[in-house]
Amino acid sequence: MIKLAETISFQNILSKIGKTPLIPIGNNTSKGLKLYAKLEWQNPFGSLKDRPAYWMIREGERQGLLKKGETIVIEPTSGNTGIALTGLCSSLGYAVEVVIPKRVSLETKSILKSLGANLLETDDDLCPRVGPGTDQSIALAESMVKNHGGRYFMPNQYSNEANFQAHYETTGPEIWNDTEGKVTHFITGVGTGGTVTGTSTYLKKQNSRVKVVAVQPQRNHHLQGLRNLEESKMPDLLKRRINVIDDLVTVSDSEAFKTVSETAKSDNLFIGPSSGATLSAALSLAENVKEGIGVVILGDSGHKYWSVFNEFGVFSQQEFNHLKTNANHLSNIPFLNDVNSSL
Secondary structure, three states, X not given: OOOHHHHOOHHHHHHHOOOOOEEEOOOOOOOOOEEEXXXXXXXXXXXXXXXXXXXXXXHHHHOOOOOOOOOEEEXXXXXXXXXXXXXXXXXXXXXXXXXXXXXXXXXXXXXXXXHOOEEEEEOOOOOOOXXXXXXXXXXXXXXXXXXOOOOEEOOOOXXXXXXXXXXXXXXXXXXXXXXXXXXXXXXXXXXXXXXXXXXXXXXXXXXXXXXXXXXXXXXXXXXXXXXXXXXXXXXXXXXXXXXXXXXXEEEOHHHHHHHHHHHHHHHOOXXXXXXXXXXXXXXXXXXXXXXXXXXXEEOEEOHHHHHHHHHOOOOOHHHHHHHHHHOOOOOOOHHHHHHHHHO
């Protein structure tokens, strides 16, 4: 188990959440939509979810719902929120239980265990795919909270306003400032709804003409972290502000994985499957928009997904190993570099 509190101070972690790089991506030499990617794997625990995880824990403490040595933090997740919560809570002295579908990647489970989480896996017969599987995980976590009065605190990223607020207060302003207020299009995936609603609400407050493209995966998908709204329940957080979305685009597994592979070759970037989906949608959008500046969220890197990439023939072992140490803009997170060798 990684003794996180012994190696990284909590204040040091907080100082590294947010302010992630915004880099040009794709062909930015034409007169069309110029694309920029926000590299969320540069957060301290490797993903976009560090932002809401911190805000939800901070709000739980503010409300007096968390007591060190007594409260167990429990959360249903398809991976990244669980990793962020476990890392943060381990440094603060809270125990963590993560309810997760069995179909989530082996690497993600390995990271969660190494950070100190107790995993509660929902069976494959209940969770035939990551989307509906997450719904089952939510139900199980809610049952645990209900049946163990006061023992558990469930942040519940799917309805917690702190998730929205994290992106309204950080992701949105960062994009606005980094583009000098020139952003015209915002592209991100649909998961809990926190990123798309929080960021978009802020951007549209600055300029109501900003167009928001939300990206969902195909039905029966294999893109960890995303949600198909036809086969999975729409999160309450998304329902509250669904009107901020101008266009909902569906991306197939094959399109997402193709973009992951092509981006490694064209930009030497090592992106995860959900990032492949959002970037695929962004690149298609850029072909049909005459001018403007588009910002696409790349939620995490490809480090946690060897088992997925191998299953779908995205990379050879040699290609994968090369990318995880030689790609551009890699983050310096030891457990991401070590996870594949520990399986």
